[in-house]
Amino acid sequence: MVFAGCGSRAVQYPAAPPPKIPWTGNLSEDRVVWSAEPGIDLLTGAAAVVRAYVESVVVAETGGDIGYAYPGFTRAVPPDAPEGQPDSARDRWPNTEHPIRDRVVGTGRYHILRIDTSGRQVTAVVCGWGYGEATDLGNGTYGSKGAAPATDPTAGLALRWVRMTAPEHSASPPLPNQKGPAAAPVDDVFGGWQVVGYLTADPAMTTNLNPAEWPSASADAQSCVDKAPDPLERRLHLLNGAHPRSDFPTLPPYPGWPAAGAQ
Secondary structure (H helix, E strand, C coil), X not given: CEECCCCCCCEECCCCCCCCCCCCHHHCEEEEEEEECCXXXXXXXXXXXXXXXXXXXXHXXXXXXXXXCCCCHHHHXXXXXXXXXXXXXXCCCCCCCCCCCCCEEEEEEEEXXXXXXXXXXXXXXXXXXXXXXXXXXXXXXEECCCCCCCCCCCCCEEEEEEEEECCCCCCCCCCCCCCCCECCCCCCCCCCCEEEEEXXXXXXXXXXXXXXXXXXXXXXXXXXXXXXXXXXXHHHHHHCCCECHHHCCCCCXXXXXXCCCCC
């Protein structure tokens, strides 16, 4: 499918792959819980798009197939830009070349730190805490496979920067609130939004980070450390060594997505 804007070069979008069922297989016992700063509504608008985009990246990368991405992803997210373009435009699509080979259990936690708006340009910063998830190590134990001992307060933290273009004003009604028992949406929840940029940063700021695009990354990382849901001692305990399954409970998805036929 080709989309062309007035005076712009046509963009060739990859054909949508056959859909797969996300949060199955090695992720069948892994779920996501979201939170946000006061004033950010997780159920609609930009925040719902951020949730759908980030979760799509997670399930597609871990599953090794873009078919795991949520409905509408291949329409709402332009293909990666070539070398020479801003970093954020060259990593919009998930890297599906390194799928996980082991079962993951537990609960990943994400927190929308802020959403900045300038005209139709909307940028979100997301904290991600992975210490509540673990790999099946065998013999009934779970932990971080092959990882160096975690000692730093930033261990288990990853940040995401998502830039979107809001839809033009339209008389069409907005999507209903995106909340429910399902781990993934069954319908396209991207609406008229486009995701035009994506950056990730680990605490050492070594991943695809362009300071010019994300000048507040270091400060955002510290905010995420400060807002971690659990004390440092507990986080480091879970990130090190082997543990029983009960240390990594699989919580219901929150706010989750409407079940099939609910919209």
